[in-house]
Amino acid sequence: MGQYLPILAMLVLALIFAGVSRLVSQLLAPRRPSVPKAAPYECGIIPSHEPPERFPVKFFLVAMIFIIFDIEIIFLFPFATVFRELGGFGIGAIVIFSAAVFESFVYLISKGALDWGPVKRLQRSDIVSPGRTSASTVRRVGLEGREPAAAGEAA
């Protein structure tokens, strides 16, 4: 069983690390609680009213594109180092893989992942003002909780 000793050592180390981290943060961290910090989903700003139910978070689509190419790169890099040894079979496999990955990119574009600017496809709704653009949305969220909201932008 000697070969499993490293696993045991790893386990013990992990436990020690977790325990020590917890203890140290208990001992060293300064404690100055305030209302904004204690609020759920705290970000340092006191929420004044509920946000609209759903608003477009376009960045998740950018994140999706990032993930797609990330995954492709993860496979392409190791492949590039051994593509001589793998020969035609490897190239065939990686081409099929890239085509499948590219397919998801095509799909994302068709879903409007790269269409920035005013929201086009959303249905009109009472909670979102029709004149809203990405610029006004960003400004409004940024000002929330710091000073009274501008008159024309009440939801």
Place this chain on the structure above:
Amino acid sequence: MILSLLAQVGTEAPTPISAAPDAAAHVPGPSIYWPALLPLLVILVGGLLLLTFSSFLRKAAPRGIFATATVVIAAAAGLSALPLWAQVQGWSSLLWWDLHPDPVGPYTTVGGMVGVDGFTVFVTIVLCVAVAIAALLTDAYLRREQMEGPEFYVLMLLSAAGGIIMAMGNDLIVVFIGLETLSIAVYVLAGMHLRRVQSQESGIKYFVLGAFSSAFFLYGIALVYGATGSTNLVDIKDFMAQVVPTQNGLLLIGLALLVVGFGFKVAAVPFHAWSPDVYDGAPTPAVAWMASGVKAAAFAAMVRVLVLTFSNYGGTWKPIVYALAILSMVVGAVLAIVQSNVKRMLAYSSISHAGFILMAVEASSSQGNSAVLFYLTTYVFMVAGSFGIATIVGRRGDGRHSLADYKGLARTNPELAVAFTLLLLAQAGVPFTSGFFAKFYAVEAAVDAHSTPLAVIAMLSAVVSAFLYLRIIVAMFMAGGDDAAEGPVPSRADRIPLPVGATIALAVCVVATIGFGLFPDLLVSAAEKGQPALVQYERPAAASAPTAASTDGVPDVTGTGAGQ
């Protein structure tokens, strides 16, 4: 983390090349017998093409085009599996088509990664049928819920491709890839209904628990690999045939973790907690696929791994499966009765069905295997049809699934009520329906394997669950009548519209359920021929590479028609 990984790869990689420039050993690719992969390729490429096609579509898609395309793809995949069936059975011709059977009987290809045998081909066809039925149910559902788009169908096709990979996997890693492809698509399907909170909840629940069980499964693979030195099912079996397994703790734990992984996917009882919640919340057509296709694929892989590979380790896994079967049948039947939501009832009843199939798996005989196939086939029609009716009765919002919503269905939609009655009676195992023979063969296999107590418990639990099905039938036919307390009497005016696609699917399900009940021989003979087999990979003579990459350290036993 990824960057550091890449950096490592980048820095380490040049060394071997610079050490041996151009003289690097050429790694031979596995020889692939492409026709064996045809059903998988058809369904996979079909799904991707469907997505691409819809991406380039500028206008709204014509009504029902995606559902039709999905049915066509599934049918093509199913048909392309038929020559494989003929090949595996060693037929020289299929109807009028003269075949030239190259490898006759079960065989292995893609470097020993993929096994093609009667069982695989049978399950492939069952999965194609399940996808087609679910797609027909989905069509009107998406229109009703204003969720039109190709995604639902594409996910279903990809998940079916995962199921086929799982069924044909001859290597634990391939089985795992299939399991993940199958599951990830289904996680998304469960959370597909954006406007229902329950759907989101079921998606996240299924994902968290499913990922957890995948981790168990993967850990099991790792331990089995540690104990036997291979992930290839044939090599594992060979290893255990040579080494007397007395006290191999690693292998035992690995096997137990594999059983946990399978138990979760088929929703056997200690691992069933997700299934009622997920079935309740997920879009109903997705549940029809989940309950039929996912379960069929999981059982196919289970039979390959447990019954075939660990056949001489039966003393270890059989008692576990025995206990799982008893718990699933009893708990599924009893808890189904106390539900008031029809989707939850059907979820518990599908747990109970899983118990019956586990009983056939536990028999671990050729009879048990064909009982599994028979049960899975009939079960696909029964359960997909039942959830199809739940889809229609759920109405807009997919929220009306309580038993009260089925009251007086016989007055508003007599044809739906009759179809549901037939499907429920079949699930209860009433004679002249396919469900009777399914239960009969499973019990028979258990008795022949000397598991009589299991068979007795199975029959008792069938009686208990019959009460549940009768409860729904009573609600449909006998409630909503003269009692003023029960609210207004529903009439033909409250009729629920029947969409075309769903009607076709329901008709197929009912006809198959009754047809296999009246003429079970059609299916029995096929199920008996659909035996699984593990075949040692035979490296083709043409590409006789000196260094066999995939069969390191394994005695070169060629062409043993091993298996049962």
